[in-house]
Amino acid sequence: MTPLLQVSDLRVSFGRPRREVLHGISFSIAPGQRVGLIGESGSGKSVTALAVLGLLSETAAVTGSIRLAVPDGDGPTGRQLEVTTATEKQLAALRGDAYSMIFQEPMTALDPTMKVGRQVGELLGLHGHRIPGGSRSRVLEMLREVDLPEVGRIADSYPHQLSGGQRQRVLIAMALVNDPVLTICDEPTTALDVTAQAKVLQVLDRHFTQRSAATLFITHDLAVLAGVVDVAMVMLEGHVVEAGPIREVLADPWHPYTKGLVATSRLELARPGERLPTVADHFDRSIPVQGLREVPVSWEHRARVPGRPGGGA
Amino acid sequence: MPPRVPLSVPLRLLQRLGVFVASVVVASLLVFLVASALPGNVAQVVLGVQATPEAVARLEQEFGLDRPWPVRYGAWFAGLLRFDLGRSYLTGQPVLDQVLPRLGVTSWLVGLAMVLALLVAVPLGMWAAVRRRHADGFLASALSQVGLAVPSFWLGILASLVFAVQLGWFPANGYVPLSAGFGPWARHLVLPVVALSAVQSAVLARYVRSATVEVLHEDYYRTARAGGWRTVQALLRHGLRNMSLSVVTVVGLQLATLLAGAIIIESVFALPGLGRLLLDAVAQRDLMVVQGVVLLLVVAVLAINALVDMSYALLDPRLRIERGQVR
Secondary structure (H helix, E strand, O other), rough: OOOOOOEEEEEEEEOOOEEEEEEEEEEOOOOOOOEEEEEEOOOOOHHHHHOOOOOOOOOOOOEEEEEEEEOOOOOEEEEEEEOOOOHHHHHHHHHHOOEEEEOOOOOOOOOOOOOOHHHHHHHHHOOOOOOOOOHHHHHHHHHHHOOOOHHHHHHHHHHOOOOOHHHHHHHHHHHHHHOOOOOEEEEEOOOOOOOHHHHHHHHHHHHHHHHHHEEEEOOOOOOOOOOOOOOEEEOOOOOOEEEEEEHHHHHOOOOOHHHHHHHHHHHHOOOOOOOOOOHHHHOOOOOOOOOOOOOOOOOOEEEEEOOOOOOOO | OOOOOOOOHHHHHHHHHHHHHHHHHHHHHHHHHHHHHHOHHHHHHOOOOOOOOHHHHHHHHHHOOOOOHHHHHHHHHHHHOOOOOOOOOOOHHHHHHHHHHHHHHHHHHHHHHHHHHHHHHHHHHHHHHHHHOHHHHHHHHHHHHHHHHHHHHHHHHHHHHHHHHHHOOOOOOOOOOOOHHHHHHHHHHHHHHHHHHHHHHHHHHHHHHHHHHHHHHOHHHHHHHHHHOOHHHHHHHHHHHHHHHHHHHHHHHHHHHHHHHHHHHHHHHHOOOHHHHHHHHHHOOOHHHHHHHHHHHHHHHHHHHHHHHHHHHHHOHHOOOOOOOOO
16 A cells, blocks of 8 residues: 655755754655654654645755655545655645644644634635535534534634633644544644643544544653554654554663653652652763664564664663 | 723723824824924014014014913814814915815825835735745845835936926826816826835835744744645735734824825925925914914824724734623
8 A cells, every 4th residue: 555655764954054953764654554753852853744744944955755645535546746846836735635734832823813613614615625514514513523612602713712722622623624644743732731631632533543544643742642653753863763563662662762761751660759760861862873764664563773782872 | 909901892992082182182282382483473474574573563463473372272272173273374264275175185195105005015025025035035125125215205306207207108297186087187196106105115015024924933824834725825814914913003103204205295296285285384484274284194193093003903803802701
């Protein structure tokens, strides 16, 4: 089966002189596959996400290849779009339709001057979807699907009249309204409190399951990831350093950095009065990071940096 | 300190109206004082340089200029309340009758110049912002920079020389009312309007550019792009209204400079507008006309800025507080 997304040797650099922030990463996502992307701030997670939909700023220099499968109304067509050379028009036709994205900051991600129902609804018309019963009914259905209460009132509200969790669910409704085959979630729960987080994760998980849709789910929070994705990559300083089925990565991390991440996320093991574990306990930052050449398309086998022993730094 | 309870929209409009009325009262006093401080006097102008001091004093008394200024101001202000701007010292005609026919000329000139400035500046500024890292966007920025430096009277004279005197496309000066036909009216206004709006376009384009650059960095613009809107579509659909808040403010402030510019442009193109009336009245020390015209201009600027303030609530839903809404 053709993968939905195929990234090979993706390098992104900014500024003058050029500073490379992604050092040749490769991976692919098959239809219905849920892929996690873990890493600390500045590791290149968001740059990867934005690059996939061609949303990086003009100042970014992108090399390598990003291929998106181009589906039509009925399913895959076998055609692929090379994002790095595509026109804005070609990309815009895919964005928000077959491929969508949810961002981290719900407080500022909605147009403050437009009612939220309209912001959801206009994406239906933009991609030419005729809705029996009108777009309003589809908007309300979508708002119900993301578990918002009193959908009529919410649809007629402006963003400032909603809470952060409600806004994020409106943004999710926008991202899912055209039934995308792949949704990129860039830390969708980071800005929310714990209750709102759980709600958002539940809504996303239910949607992906019902539609057998794929996702690239980005987070720095391992606890969040375990419940949502099947496989995961670990990113560090612009390299993918480890990849494989999420359970195996969490149960038996190979890379010292991943070991550190897992150790710091298991707070239940910490004893009162004792110093909390840090990533630095497991991982020596002074050693230059080496990346994986390619994440296996099947994701079945674990991948690790060659020449690096499984234990210790 | 008790918490500040935000006012509802009608109450806020009422409050803004109060501010407007108070500003007009203060402005009338300032206008009166400045006009009174002008050196020279109208009686001298009427009687000529050879007139005896006694004759001048007699005429001053006749005009009521010998009374103390608070009394004169009181009389003038009382008239204002009845929409009476007083009578010209020179002609004895009511000032209002002199002002009204000229109001049309200046209104057309300023209004059309503002509209033209917006039509040029909004696309130019947005272009300069979107293409700011390319040669054409840089050119658009440079163009507005140059436009800033060109004085409108100089541009007016130049345009008149080239398009009226040399090419003969438009009349070099004068005015024909709209009632005499659209064609002649428009032909007389083209050069003055273009000359007057050039600087305004340049100033406005710079504000539009920076407002657009701000929108380009907003999260909601990125959301719109991720939803499938193309660059310009996303800007027009989700940026324009957000930008309009700051642009509308500048337009209100620019109106004052536009009126000042109109006075000069009316002289360059010999348009019978308020500006010409004002300059003539100042030369003749006809203070009653000076006061009347200046006050009218001040009220126009204050009124526009009051409207600008009130439009914010219309443009930005965050500034509205609906009844019965609980946050």
